[in-house]
Amino acid sequence: MAELKSYSAAEISLHTTKQSCWLSIGGKVYDVTTFMEEHPGGEDVMLHASGASVAPFSSGDATQAFEEVGHSSSAISSMKNYLIGTVEDHVSDDHRPPKPTATSHREPPPPSYSLSDYFLPLLVLAVASAA
Numbered sequence: 720m721a722e723l724k725s726y727s728a729a730e731i732s733l734h735t736t737k738q739s740c741w742l743s744i745g746g747k748v749y750d751v752t753t754f755m756e757e758h759p760g761g762e763d764v765m766l767h768a769s770g771a772s773v774a775p776f777s778s779g780d781a782t783q784a785f786e787e788v789g790h791s792s793s794a795i796s797s798m799k800n801y802l803i804g805t806v807e808d809h810v811s812d813d814h815r816p817p818k819p820t821a822t823s824h825r826e827p828p829p830p831s832y833s834l835s836d837y838f839l840p841l842l843v844l845a846v847a848s849a850a
């Protein structure tokens with residue numbers, strides 16, 4: 720597959736009109752200009768989600784808006800038709816910090832044997848052989 724072009728947030732935010740509407744969803748950039756009219760959710764939601772001026776999505780990131788709708792898997796698979804590139808310097812998964820080494824390096828607890836672990840079977844053996 721050909722390398723996807725990477726776009727800066729500034730460039731993406733220039734495409735927020737009916738004439739040219741780009742959405743940034745999950746670190747990928749989608750040009751939905753031709754799809755807007757057919758979009759079952761309407762054109763306005765797309766314009767809003769792309770809008771650099773809309774407060775909650777000030778970076779023009781439509782990921783949250785897209786996910787909140789709970790789009791069907793067919794909607795998700797149709798997204799590839801509009802894919803034009805990736806977001807430059809994208810921080811994946813809601814700015815998740817780098818993997819904490821403490822949890823990824825958790826060691827299993829050492830096996831602990833108490834005296835009764837040995838004593839009990841021995842006692843059973845002794846009783847059995849005495850019988």
Ligand code: HEM
Nearest residue numbers: 749759760764765768781784785788790791794797798801
């Ligand atoms: C490339 C991006 C997108 C594609 C391909 C897409 C596609 C679709 C499709 C196929 C549906 C019909 C229901 C379904 O199959 O889930 C739908 C519904 C909907 N979409 Fe999108 N969508 C996109 C982005 C967005 C964004 C950014 C929003 C912003 C909020 C949005 C809001 C909605 C809403 C509200 C509905 C529900 C309509 C209803 O059931 O009345 N969509 N979308």
